[in-house]
Structure formats: structure tokens, C-alpha cells
Amino acid sequence: MATNPMHQFQVYRIGPEIKIAGIDLSFTNASLFMLLSAAAICGLLFLGTKEKKIIPSKFQLISEMFYNFIAKMINDTAGSKAKPYFPFIFSLFMFVLFCNMLGMLPYSFTVTSHIIVTLLMAIFIFVAVTVIGFLKHGFGYLKLFVPSGVPAMLLPLITVIEIISYLSRPVSLSVRLFANMMAGHTMLKVFGGFVISLGVLGGWLPLSFSVALTGLEILVAFLQAYVFAILTCIYLNDALNLHH
Amino acid sequence: MANLNDFKTRLKIAKKKLKNSSENTDNNRNSSSMGSAFKLSTDLVAHVAVGTIIGFILDSWFDTKPWLIIIFFFLGSIAGILNVIKTAKQMQEKE
Numbered sequence: 001m002a003t004n005p006m007h008q009f010q011v012y013r014i015g016p017e018i019k020i021a022g023i024d025l026s027f028t029n030a031s032l033f034m035l036l037s038a039a040a041i042c043g044l045l046f047l048g049t050k051e052k053k054i055i056p057s058k059f060q061l062i063s064e065m066f067y068n069f070i071a072k073m074i075n076d077t078a079g080s081k082a083k084p085y086f087p088f089i090f091s092l093f094m095f096v097l098f099c100n101m102l103g104m105l106p107y108s109f110t111v112t113s114h115i116i117v118t119l120l121m122a123i124f125i126f127v128a129v130t131v132i133g134f135l136k137h138g139f140g141y142l143k144l145f146v147p148s149g150v151p152a153m154l155l156p157l158i159t160v161i162e163i164i165s166y167l168s169r170p171v172s173l174s175v176r177l178f179a180n181m182m183a184g185h186t187m188l189k190v191f192g193g194f195v196i197s198l199g200v201l202g203g204w205l206p207l208s209f210s211v212a213l214t215g216l217e218i219l220v221a222f223l224q225a226y227v228f229a230i231l232t233c234i235y236l237n238d239a240l241n242l243h244h
Numbered sequence: 245m246a247n248l249n250d251f252k253t254r255l256k257i258a259k260k261k262l263k264n265s266s267e268n269t270d271n272n273r274n275s276s277s278m279g280s281a282f283k284l285s286t287d288l289v290a291h292v293a294v295g296t297i298i299g300f301i302l303d304s305w306f307d308t309k310p311w312l313i314i315i316f317f318f319l320g321s322i323a324g325i326l327n328v329i330k331t332a333k334q335m336q337e338k339e
Contacts (some may be wrong), residue, residue, distance in 0.1 A: 165291060
């Protein structure tokens, strides 16, 4: 086969090499696509909020839809106490969504298919939620690891299990997004390669699969952004309203 | 006044209709259930992986080579399964 399906995930440098204190800070295609998605979000929201009409324009409609979607999600999962964290969750959702969606364009690069990007976001959320929990409840936050109504015999075991469960949050959060994006894009490329190698006679079947998979991938791209945001809300809920 | 009352009842009916239609959005429920499916599948794996990693780290700290990794592998599996049960219960309560 002519093309390597993993080639699309290669990070390469654009422009000159920048090294500060031994750390490579060069501008790469990953940085380019992060900037592009941030610019796209800013552009969309700027156009959406420029004119506030009663009968909204298309951009205003889309921005209001996103706003309502996230506001409702935060209210449903984390309650009214989580209102101050709306800007963070909104930017998180929009960033993941736009990175995923820009990655669906041909010849583009999917930032979220690299575990370092998703892991960094997940660790930031994990640390932030832990800090918020300790700030709100003090050492009472440790009660999260000691569920009530457990017999004293089982308590050490349950505590260890709860700690494992707490520590696995950033791992599952980051691996889910990364694995879904990478698997989906690899699959698309593999089926694309089949179309080329089977030629005009046999290529129609993988081509139709490819079309169907593209639709599925767009759904997954949206869903992963949604899951990422809703899990952040759930973790925030644990930190804000401690009841176990 | 009769006109106003008439309007009020009509508003009430319209609001009720709106409420019913917004609660039964199939599309929304579909996407959130697929979201929880993604959550469950990766959570199970992540718990086992994190348990094993903790066991590995503790093993190299205390020099008790194979034992803690085995124990924490099983603890991680238990944590994963318990977590799935907990999430499934929450999903059932919602319905």
C-alpha cells in the first residue's frame, strides 16, 4: 500500500526552530491547528454576538444554541453552584469540538488524536477539581474516599478502591478522547487505502464504507466533546456538592 | 376579563405541550446514552490500568516484586466493576 495510515498523525515543524533553555518550542502543525480552532471559535462567537437581534441571524442562532446547550448541561449535572465555572466548561467543550471537527476536513491535522494534548487537559481538570474540592470542604473532601454505610471490616478495602477510582479519572478522560479520535482517523485512512488498491472494479465497496464511516466519525467527534464536557461537570459536581 | 382567562388557559395548554415535547427528545437521549456507553467502556479499562500502575509503583518502592502488582490488579478490576454498577444504577434512576 502506498500510504501509511499513521502518517497523518505526524507532527512536523513549520518555520524556524525555536529553542528556549533546551526545550523545543517550535511552531508545529499541531500548534497551527490549535490556533485555527481557537480562531474559528472566536470568529463564530464574535459574529454571533455582534448584532443582537430578536430574530437571530444564522451565526447568532448557532452561538445561542451552544450557550444554551452547555448552560443546560451544567445545570442538570452539577447544579446551580457550578454556574461560576461556565466559562471554563464552555471553552473546553468548544475547543475539543472544534479540534475534532477541523480534524474531519481532508488534509487537516487532528490535535485531539495526540494523547499529550488530551492528557494535559485531563490532568488540568483533575488538579483543578481536587483544588476546588479542598478549598470548598477543607479536609472534609477526603470523605469522598470513605463512603457512608460501609461495614468497618470492608472500609480499608473500599477506601483503596475509591482512591484507585479517583486516580483513574484523568486516565479514562484522556484515553477516551484520544483513542476514539485516533482509531477513527486510522480506520478512515485504511479504507481510503483499500479504495486505491482495489481500483475501479473493486473499490466501490470500501468507498461506500468510507462515506458511512465519515458520517459516524462526525457523530463521534461531537459526542466525544460532549462526553468530555459532561464528565468535567460530573467531577465538578463531586467537588462542589459533597454527598456520599 | 373573559378574554384574559381564555388567553391564560390557552397559554397553559401551550406551555404543557412545549414541556412534553422538550422532555421526549429522542435525539438527546440517544446521544447521551451513547455517551455513557463510551464512558463505561473506557472507565472499566482505565480502572484496571491505573490499579496495575499503582501496584507496579508500590512494588518498586517496597521491593516486593510480584505481589502488590497482582493485588492491585484485582483491586483495580473490582473498582472498575463497582464503578460500572454505580453508573448503571444512576442511569436507571434517571429513567
